[in-house]
Amino acid sequence: MPRFYESKYPDVDQLVMVQVQSIEEMGAYVKLLEYDGIEGMILLSELSRRRIRSVQKLIREGRNEVVVVMRVDPDKGYIDLSKRRVSAEEVVKCEEQYEKGKTVDSILVQVAKKRNVPAEDLYEKIAWPLHKQYGHSYEAFKLSITEPDAIFGSLNLDSDTLADLRAVIARRLTPKPVKVRADVEVRCFDYAGIEAVRRALKAGEALSTEEVPIKVRLVAPPLYVMTTTSTDKALAIERMEKAVEAIGEKIAEEKGDMTIKMNPKVVSDTDDAELKELMERFEAQNMDVAGDDDESEEDE
Known part of the structure; x- marks a missing residue:
């Protein structure tokens, strides 16, 4: 599992995407999907603002959740998280951020396989520097479709890696009509x-x-x-x-x-096919009517 960002641990008050691993008496153990799968905990009291009648209705094993970081202890490896302090708007914002991160990861993994190098190396050389400069490396990747020199010029990448990176980005991020x-x-x-x-x-x-x-x-x-x-x-x-x-x-x-x-x-293509069929049916009906007119004229 990749680390999307250069920092090993998230900051306090940061929104993060987690996957629930297990539910215990004290709360839920989760792994932080954007931080190399490191472990965190959502305390039972931080699951909901309302009285908890059923934990299973609030959180389930295997499901992804948006939570906010309350405390981080790097020495002991503790990360305390809260689900109840996250608003609906923040959920949407974090989900969008996570999807961007997944797209960047997918691109880097493809390039890493082609170049036969660890994906982590490409994160260090490409994603993390661009993230600092552009707010998210995804935004830099999108801009690179039309401005490759401006985006990648300062990264000092070898020509083969740069060519593969540009090819994968173009395939993944060029807007489709x-x-x-x-x-x-x-x-x-x-x-x-x-x-x-x-x-x-x-x-x-x-x-x-x-x-x-x-x-x-x-x-x-x-x-x-x-x-x-x-x-x-x-x-x-x-x-x-x-x-x-x-x-x-x-x-x-x-x-x-x-x-x-x-x-x-x-x-979709299905909608187009249905429209074409409808138009052909009306056209056939019009031809039938025209044929009937010809026959009636001959009868006269």
Whole structure:
């Protein structure tokens, strides 16, 4: 188990991720996952703010928990921890930090295997110095995708290690494009209804940007699907929401209406396949209708 940070022991008041090893009369013995699995204890009185009716409902063996460090005695190896003093917001913050640490560890372990060196050596040469400089080595790794010289220039790494490190980081941390989709029904029964719908849809597409290109396709009147593909999920959803809003405002001006059938969300390949099948089914139905018309004309 790795030590994510240079210090052998955590600081007092620091949030840490632990895994529960056993539950005894005095409390729970745990191992600190970010500190090489060293042992700590959550005293029974520090498990919950409320009266403890069942310890098993509060904490279980094998489960990861976010706790705060109360006392550290390096000489005796004692680390006292508290679960009850941790807020919900702090849990989220610590979980995010831990996930970043796991990602960095995974990258360094892969590089260590390729270079046939101990992962601890790479922590000393790479992760710990970058952690001091950037607040977390994960943030430095992300920046290195576009600014490798600025990030790694001061580390004095050999060319092979640097090449392997950059390759693994690029594979793990380069943002992957996501597809965002929204389904809307747009109607207008006014005299220029078709043109009004077209203008409304164009108002949505007009909010496209280079990062978030928006396209609108007809499924079957009055149902339209809006899609975009972007490496920035949050930005894509935000932009699509504004596009849906623009369509709604424009069609309302044209005395029509819009119904949102699906709010903007990230969709999977399965969702795409289902949409394609739906569109093909409507297309086949339209062809059947056209064929029936031809037959009726011949009968006449």
